[in-house]
Amino acid sequence: MSQWLLLGVNSVSLGGLLFLLSAGFSLIFGLMRIPNLTHGSFFMLGAYFGVTLLQLGWNFWLAALVAAVGIAAVGGVIERLLLRRLAGQELAQVLVTLGLSFMIADLCLMVWGGDPIPFDAPPGLRGALPIASIVFPTYRLVVVVIAVVIAAALWLLLERTRLGAMIRAGVDDEAMARVTGIRVSRIFTIVFCLGAAVAGFAGVIGGPILSVYPGLDGDMLPLALIVVILGGTGSLLGALLGSLIIGFLYNYGQVLFPELAYIILFLPMLLILLFRPQGLFGRHVP
Amino acid sequence: MADDALSLAGIDAFYGDSHVLQGVSLSLAEGHVLGLLGRNGAGKTTCMNVAVGLLPPRAGRVSLFGEKVSGRPPEAIAMRGLALVPQGRRIFRSLSVRENLTVAARKPVAGARHPWTLDAVFAAFPRLAERQRQTAGYLSGGEQQMLAIGRALMSNPRVLLMDEPSEGLAPQIVAEVMSTIRRLKEQGLSILLVEQNVKLVFDLADDIVILNSGRVVVSNTAGELRAGRIDLHQHLGVF
Ligand SMILES: Nc1ncnc2c1ncn2[C@@H]1O[C@H](COP(=O)(O)OP(=O)(O)OP(=O)(O)O)[C@@H](O)[C@H]1O
Ligand SMILES: [Mg+2]
8 A cells, every 4th residue: 555655656756857857848849839859958967967066065956056057058058059040940950959969968978977876865855754654755755845836936937927928928929029029039048048947957856866877868858748748838737737647657657567668658648649639738829 | 300200211122022012112200190001912011010120121221210220120129119000900819918018018218298007008998907817819809909009009109000900890999999099199109000991091190101012102191182183092992
């Protein structure tokens, strides 16, 4: 019994990490129409930045924040120098971002080597928390709380601020938004950097669960894609629910049907693509 | 002589290979309403697109109060005081009514006589105030037109472009839109008004320009044209 509950906690915490990864991917694709295949690299690079800062003796949370800022900068450079020139050319964007992800993977291999680098949760959160006779891994619960807080913050930013309204206006009618005086180009850069930052942050806080290793990017990117296809692009709620679904399928699937793990992950995606291509919660514009 | 509020001088504009505006020149005097007429496809909307910076002209110059703005991006031209109520209204459909207005808000230039704020727009269009939390895509056509006008005013423009504001609206709403334009004119706003409805334009405009196949064929004061020495039907088709 408690084993299943534990699996549930693991599912929810993986879902939380997946949300942080895929929220940015979903917004960037939903709002800017850029299929950003470097998003998994942002996650991995964030984790490497973080682990390096930890090895220098930094505080865990500070390391995660600084890594996020670093990844935002990397994302900003990529968006401004490369993707900006390829506006509207989705195939070129796919190829460029895929190529970049291979280059980033190579660079990481060169700098951080081929072995996995495990890193610890912050002191004080490493143990387990007994709740009603079941012991929960404390850190995973913290990850869930962080994901919920970031989800709420992103939602407030998009739906309740003037900047969020400007972002949505740029999506509704880019030309008219510009004529209205909204600097759509700058706003889209902000969205891209924000999405990259959250992915980089997720890489660090996911480190104590997943560690960081060459190939982490390629493990995470397909999960983000499935989440976004399930939930619908450009929808935070969709990303959140898609992440939870995948979190559960991943964990329970591996225990119940270990030899079918990929089928269990990808089958829902195929079904959604066939029967509800806008995803469960795709953006609806009247 | 003071600079015109808005002037297009010798504009050549293309969509791909098609030469849509051929040496178009027109000027809107400060505080005036300039009516821009022409058949379907004459190039009226294209003039608007050139003025706001969406379609950079291949030759010619657009100036706002004497300052050259052609070649600048749309958002920069908007900052200099040009606002558009576009054909088809083009409100931000997924935003609320209130958000449509707030995203457009800009500080008025120093000395503006009638600074537009959210409250001022709501006072001018009470129906928008009632529906401020609604998603704009669900408004009626007339309400969307009010919202498009309100959105343009929120930027506290010095020059307002209006592209067929009466299109597809019930007569009663058209009358309301027209009285709004008259009020804006009384407040000293310079307005370039594109209309199919010739009578409306002659009611409001000080000056008239008629386009035909991308060229200016008539440019005169409304008074001279009312006096009837020019055959409008020849240029505008049947009305
Ligand atoms: N985006 C575009 N691409 C190519 N051609 C266009 C485009 N927009 C307009 N045109 C063409 O340019 C010409 C002028 O169009 P424009 O929209 O300026 O006319 P208009 O005077 O505003 O007409 P209407 O009264 O129907 O709004 C037309 O022949 C039209 O078919
Ligand atoms: Mg038109």
